[in-house]
Amino acid sequence: MNLPTIGAGTFRLQGQQAIDSVANALDLGYRHIDTAQIYGNEAEVGAALANSGVPRGEVFVTTKIWIDHLAGDALIPSLKQSLHKLRLDSLDLTLIHWPSPGGKVAVAESMAALLEARALGLTRAIGVSNFTIPLLTEAIDAVGAPNIATNQVELHPYLQNRAVAAFAAAHGIRLTAYMPLAYGKVLKDPTVRGIAARLQATPAQVALAWSLAKGHAVIPSSTQRANLAANLAAAQLVLASADIAAIDAFDRGERLVGPEFAPAWD
Structure with a gap:
């Protein structure tokens, strides 16, 4: 499974805004769209996909199973509901969005259900999101690292998740960086802005190019067509090693997403 390097995220996008963002992304050339059950926009994403004119086989679509549906008898029915909303076969x-709070549902149980969903043809690949090293170890023990396509985690210059990244890489599991622009905070950084000016790029392109240089996939989102276009072009931006090192120095463990049910972070 080839996970596209840059995808269009849809977190916090609702209604017509979600439809327009996905439609613009597909029109601009994005071929990975990321959504989730809890986002409440799978139907809108499905509408945009259906109306895009882009052949189904050319678009990589990801959704994530919410914590209420992680039990072995609940995961597949919930995935079928997602498919109905997305208008997809x-x-x-398909990812586990968050590990089951307090370990209520064992990782092995959810991973087994995902494997079954894949065997049934409901999804081509499976993976996890917001998994720590101990939880990723449980997932690997349950289904084997080759069956885990990615671990989608918050990752940006201020939270580089180096321990998780190193562990995942050692097991051949790619990270997907969500919130790669740190809610826009990184775009105001003087160092990033300086690099962008020198390279005639946008600060967002510099931040995304840094993640890509690390080997991560990225799923930035935007409601603005111009920003979507610029973000996609980050794949062509090559940073010098000195610029990468300068951004490496930003790491301060600044986590922006930490719901009360989150696991004990590494």
Whole structure:
């Protein structure tokens, strides 16, 4: 499974705004769309996909299973509901969105259900999101690292998740960086802005190019067509090693997403 390097995220996008963002992304050339059950926009994403004119086989679609549906007898029915909303016969990638709070549902149980969903043809690939090293170890023990396409985690210059990244890389599991622009905070950084000015790029392109240089996939979102276009072009921006090192120095463990049910972070 080839996970596209840059995808269009849809977190916090609702209604017509979600439809327009996905429609613009597909029109601009994005071929990975990321959504989730809890986002409440799968139907809008499905509408945009259906109306885009882009052949289904050319678009990589990811959704994520919410914590209420992680039990073995609940996961597949919930995935079928997602498919109905998305107007799809199958997903390209289905992830556990968050580990079960307090370990109520064992990782092995949810991973087994995901494997079954794949066997049934409901999804081409499976993976996890917001998994720590101990939880990722449980997932690997349950289904084997080759069956885990990605671990989608918050990752940006201020939270580089180096321990998780190193562990995942050692097991051949790619990270997908969500919130890669740190809610826009990184765009105001003087160092990033200086690099962008020198390279005639946008600060967002510099931040995304840094993540890409690390080997991560990224799923930035935007409601603005111009920003979507610029973000996609980050794949062509090559940073010098000195620029990468300068951004490496930003790491301060600044986590922006930490719901009360989150696991004990590494």
